[in-house]
Structure formats: C-alpha cells, structure tokens
Amino acid sequence: MRFLERLTRCIIGLACFGTGITFFLHSHLGLPPWDVFHKGVSEKIDISIGTVIIVTGLLLLLLWIPLRQRPGLGTVLNAVEIGLVVNLAEEFVGEPDPLWARVAMLVMGLLLVAFGSALYIGAGLGPGPRDGLMMGLAERGISVRVARTIVEVVVVVAGILLGGSVGVGTMVFAVGIGPLVQVLLPRFDTRPVAERTAH
Numbered sequence: 001m002r003f004l005e006r007l008t009r010c011i012i013g014l015a016c017f018g019t020g021i022t023f024f025l026h027s028h029l030g031l032p033p034w035d036v037f038h039k040g041v042s043e044k045i046d047i048s049i050g051t052v053i054i055v056t057g058l059l060l061l062l063l064w065i066p067l068r069q070r071p072g073l074g075t076v077l078n079a080v081e082i083g084l085v086v087n088l089a090e091e092f093v094g095e096p097d098p099l100w101a102r103v104a105m106l107v108m109g110l111l112l113v114a115f116g117s118a119l120y121i122g123a124g125l126g127p128g129p130r131d132g133l134m135m136g137l138a139e140r141g142i143s144v145r146v147a148r149t150i151v152e153v154v155v156v157v158a159g160i161l162l163g164g165s166v167g168v169g170t171m172v173f174a175v176g177i178g179p180l181v182q183v184l185l186p187r188f189d190t191r192p193v194a195e196r197t198a199h
Contacts, residue, residue: 030167040162072126
C-alpha cells in the first residue's frame with residue numbers, strides 16, 4: 001500500500017508539472033530554461049513540444065550510462081509522462097490576451113510546477129532524467145549548483161539559437177522554483193528519513 005501511495009503521488013506530481021509547463025507556454029512570457037530548449041527544437045523540426053520533452057528525456061537517460069546513474073520507476077515516468085501531459089493540456093489551456101491574465105497564468109504555472117515537483121520528489125521513486133544528469137556530474141567532483149548552472153546555461157543558449165522563448169517567465173522560474181519546492185517538499189515527502197538526508 002505504501003508503494004501505491006508513492007506511485008500515485010509521483011503520477012499526480014508529474015501531471016501537475018506538465019500542466020504547469022503548459023501554463024508557461026501559453027502565457028507567452030518566457031519559458032523555464034529546459035523548455036526554452038524544448039520549444040526551440042519543436043519550432044525547428046516542427047513536432048509538438050511534448051514529444052520533444054519525451055525524446056529529450058529518453059536521450060538524457062543514455063547519458064546516465066557513463067555516469068553510472070541508476071533510473072527508478074519515477075525516472076521513466078518522468079521521461080514520458082510530462083511530455084504526454086503537455087501534449088494533452090495544450091488542447092485545453094487557453095491563450096489569454098490581457099497582460100494581467102498572462103501574468104496570472106505564469107504564476108499559476110510556477111505554483112503547479114513547484115507543487116508537482118514536491119509530490120514527485122517526495123515520492124522517492126527516482127530522479128528525473130535532467131536531475132540525474134546533475135547528480136551524475138556532481139559525483140564526478142562538480143558541485144550540484146555549478147553542474148546545474150552550466151547545463152541550464154547551455155540549454156538556454158541552445159534554445160535561444162533554435163528560436164526558443166526567453167522572457168520574464170524564464171527569470172521567474174529560475175529564481176522562484178527552488179525556494180517554492182524547498183517550502184513544499186517537507187509537506188509531501190514520503191521518503192524514509194535516511195533517504196532524505198542522503199541527498
């Protein structure tokens with residue numbers, strides 16, 4: 001029963017995460033760093049951004065092999081579910097014109113991603129493909145902060161060159177997501193105490 005509870009939290013968290021990304025997309029105020037890249041690739045090769053998210057996640061898992069990272073069930077769900085949810089939610093989430101409505105959509109997107117992240121991480125079923133890459137680099141002697149900064153700068157620059165959308169939303173996400181997840185995670189963390197302190 002405990003496993004089913006964690007799996008349910010993981011699935012719901014990833015669904016919230018994907019919906020939040022869709023809110024960012026439809027606010028047209030700038031995307032989170034990785035999604036700048038996803039959107040750029042999507043525009044360049046004319047496939048849906050959700051599909052790009054899935055393919056990118058699966059390709060990143062290949063980079064785990066030389067880094068000796070081991071995926072969990074949540075890792076695989078992360079690689080696939082977020083993109084599927086984005087593709088589905090794109091059909092239902094509107095695109096408001098007034099700036100205040102777009103700002104509200106941006107804020108709601110940030111809150112959904114933070115809430116989804118807390119549920120997903122708290123389920124403890126394995127890191128996402130992107131986070132596992134950071135952890136693998138950290139285990140090779142690079143601090144997590146430096147690894148994350150380097151990787152996210154690279155994907156943002158690549159995304160801009162490909163035509164991805166950078167704006168105030170990019171900065172809002174970069175500044176706001178960490179503190180929000182830090183506040184929310186203890187409320188949804190179902191991992192054993194030893195596992196929490198290990199990361």
